[in-house]
Amino acid sequence: MRKPGQVFLVGAGPGDPELLTLKAARILGEAQAVVYDRLVSEEVLALTPPLARLIPVGKAPKSHPVPQERINEILVELALDGLTVVRLKGGDPMIFGRGSEEAAALSAAGVPFEIVPGITAAQGAAAATGVPLTHRGLASGIRYITGHCREDRPLDLDWAGLADPQTTLVVYMGAGAIAEIAARLLGEGLPASHPVMAVASATTPQELRLVSSLGRIAEDAAAASLRGPVLFVIGEVVSLYRSCPDTVLALLATSPSRDAVYA
Template sequence: MRKPGQVFLVGAGPGDPELLTLKAARILCQAQAVVYDRLVSEEVLELSPPLARLVPVGKAPKSHPVPQERINQILIELASEGLTVVRLKGGDPMVFGRGSEEAAALRAAGIPFEIVPGITAAQGAAAATAVPLTHRGLASGVRYVTGHCREDRPLDLDWAGLADPQTTLVVYMGAGAIAEIAGRLLGEGLPAAHPVMAVAGATTPHERRLVSSLGEIAGDAARASLRGPVLFVIGEVVSLYRSRPEAIVTLLASRPRKGAAYA
């Protein structure tokens, strides 16, 4: 009986290939098969060996051409061929990456695996924009939530708990639900002037930023037509954002309202 190969659940980081960990880069360079998500950048994929089998399994909102159960089976099948398999995920595999689901499937099938962490999108966006996730006097904690639920179900979040002015709230995959999210937080008592920053394509050459407020972010984001992946940072820490004057560009056709910054 053929000895199974091994699966590595690898975090590809937010997009910039230089933000890969040394371990992630080394393992990717040794892969015989790479099963990768839609958000993995081309620059990161180029680190795969020329003869490696590349298997795209990316999902998009309301578009799941390869169901999660099939992805689990693909990993098992490739490893059963004796291959070294890299399951390459944007960000970190254990932060909204379903890494735990794939690990459970591999464990049940008797396939050896290892999890290699990556820089999650929130960390990448914080570094790229110089907006901290926590800051003394502004935010004593940070919470990560997803703006997109499984099977496109309605959001079911602890809105009262999330509406804490001393906590930075980071919303992953929230472009389609930001109006609902903002409305629910406003309904729980956060002020309309509460700062919000949207970052699209964080750490990549296509990165775009929009600084707004909780009361205006839904309209501003819609008019800016930010393309995914879009991360929202909601909290007083956004008040620390300062764009370089030479980097400011107008994203809207009309002149931005006073106080809105686009870069």
């Protein structure tokens, strides 16, 4: 029997290829097959070997052409063919990336695998905009939540616990549900003036930023027609967007990004 290859569950980061870890870049350069998501940038894919098999399995809202179960099967099949396989995911594979599901499938099939973490979108957006996720006196904790549930089920979150003014909320995949999220947080007592930032395509040349408030974010986001993956940062830390240290502001001034709205 042929010895199975190995699968690497690799985080591609938020988009900028220079934000790949050294380990991720090295493994990507050694791949024989790359199974990649929709949000992996072309610049990152360009780092794959010329003869590597590139297999797209990306999902979009309400469109899952390759079901997760089939993705699991593809990874097992490629590894059993003796290939070195990279499962390439935007951000970090273990943060809303279904990396744990794929790891479980590989383990059950007896396929060796390794998880290679990546910079998640929240960290990328914080670095690109200069808005910290925590700040003394403003936010002592962070919570990452998803705005999209499996099989488009209704959001069932701990809304009372999330409505903590001392906590920064980061909403992944929330563009279609931001109106509901804002309404539920307002209903639990957060003020309409609570700051919110939306960042589309963070860390890429297409990045757009929209600064708003909890009471207006749904209306403002709809008017801005933000494209690409959109991340929402909800919390008092957003108030620091225009009061960054001079060194950070200098970096932002040279960024290709631009503000959609500043309010």
